[in-house]
Amino acid sequence: MEAAPALEDLDIRIPSDVQYIADIVDQVVRRCAAAQFPRRQLALNVPVALTEALSNAILRGNREVVSRVVHVRARMEADRLVLEVRDEGEGFDLDACTEDPAREGNLVREDGRGLFLMRSLMDHVERYSDGGNVVRLTLRRA
Amino acid sequence: MTFTVTQSGDVSIVEVDGQLIVSNRQELKQKVLDQLEKGTRKVLVDFARTSYIDSSGLGVLVSLAKRMRELGGDLRLANLNDDLQTLFELTKLDTLFQISESRERALESF
Numbered sequence: 001m002e003a004a005p006a007l008e009d010l011d012i013r014i015p016s017d018v019q020y021i022a023d024i025v026d027q028v029v030r031r032c033a034a035a036q037f038p039r040r041q042l043a044l045n046v047p048v049a050l051t052e053a054l055s056n057a058i059l060r061g062n063r064e065v066v067s068r069v070v071h072v073r074a075r076m077e078a079d080r081l082v083l084e085v086r087d088e089g090e091g092f093d094l095d096a097c098t099e100d101p102a103r104e105g106n107l108v109r110e111d112g113r114g115l116f117l118m119r120s121l122m123d124h125v126e127r128y129s130d131g132g133n134v135v136r137l138t139l140r141r142a
Numbered sequence: 143m144t145f146t147v148t149q150s151g152d153v154s155i156v157e158v159d160g161q162l163i164v165s166n167r168q169e170l171k172q173k174v175l176d177q178l179e180k181g182t183r184k185v186l187v188d189f190a191r192t193s194y195i196d197s198s199g200l201g202v203l204v205s206l207a208k209r210m211r212e213l214g215g216d217l218r219l220a221n222l223n224d225d226l227q228t229l230f231e232l233t234k235l236d237t238l239f240q241i242s243e244s245r246e247r248a249l250e251s252f
Contacts, residue, residue, distance in 0.1 A: 018163075018164045018165040019165050021163065021164065021165055022161060022163065022165060040224075040225060043193065043194065043225045044194065044225040044228060044229070047161075047193070047194045048194055048195070048196055048229065051161075051163050051164070051194070051196040052196055052197060055163075055164045055196065055197075055198065059164070101232075101233045101234045101235075102234055107234055107235070107237070107238055108204060108208065108238070109201075109204070110201035110202070110204050110205045111197070111198075111201050112197075113197035113200055113201070113233050114196070114197040114198075116197075116232075116233070117196070117197055117229070117232065117233070120232050
């Protein structure tokens, strides 16, 4: 099968509204498909981890204030995808906020799985501040 | 993204077409709560046409399962593909829900 042409890096700003998430995820998955990422990463790792990062930025970082902006960047670096999601919040401690679903009591909780999933499905997750709060996700092509 | 509700005997079947994520989880919740309001106590969520689920989608399933049990009912799941199955295993939710490999098996299990 002939490889699809590579797509340009994504660099987009969206209002803090969860209705934008599916479209952004679709745009990133299409770029990963063009970069020959395998089906499982296209169907599981990328959409779920990116949805979690965007959801966190909109709901927690920007507290769903629509006028606050979420800045999303997606770029291919050789054999890996690098995603950066920036919100206007104060940031958080990635390790302290990541819940283990196996811990007693967590199984029946309705929330608290987002960061765990993000970290389980990506090769590397980091959070830093650069005037905003940035979560960077890295996934090597399998 | 759509949720279609059909009836098979006393079981309400909710089919999830597309994603089940933060932006549409409330719609699924309302569809199931509407069925409870009508007296349904057995709900099957069918994921045969589902692309992906995020933590909010998983959370709404946990919430609905709790509500069903409080009312003496049950919420069961069917047709998880390998990727969705992985998601449930990672989060240990495969131990919380009864999951069947097909709609028919799930209906028989009630």
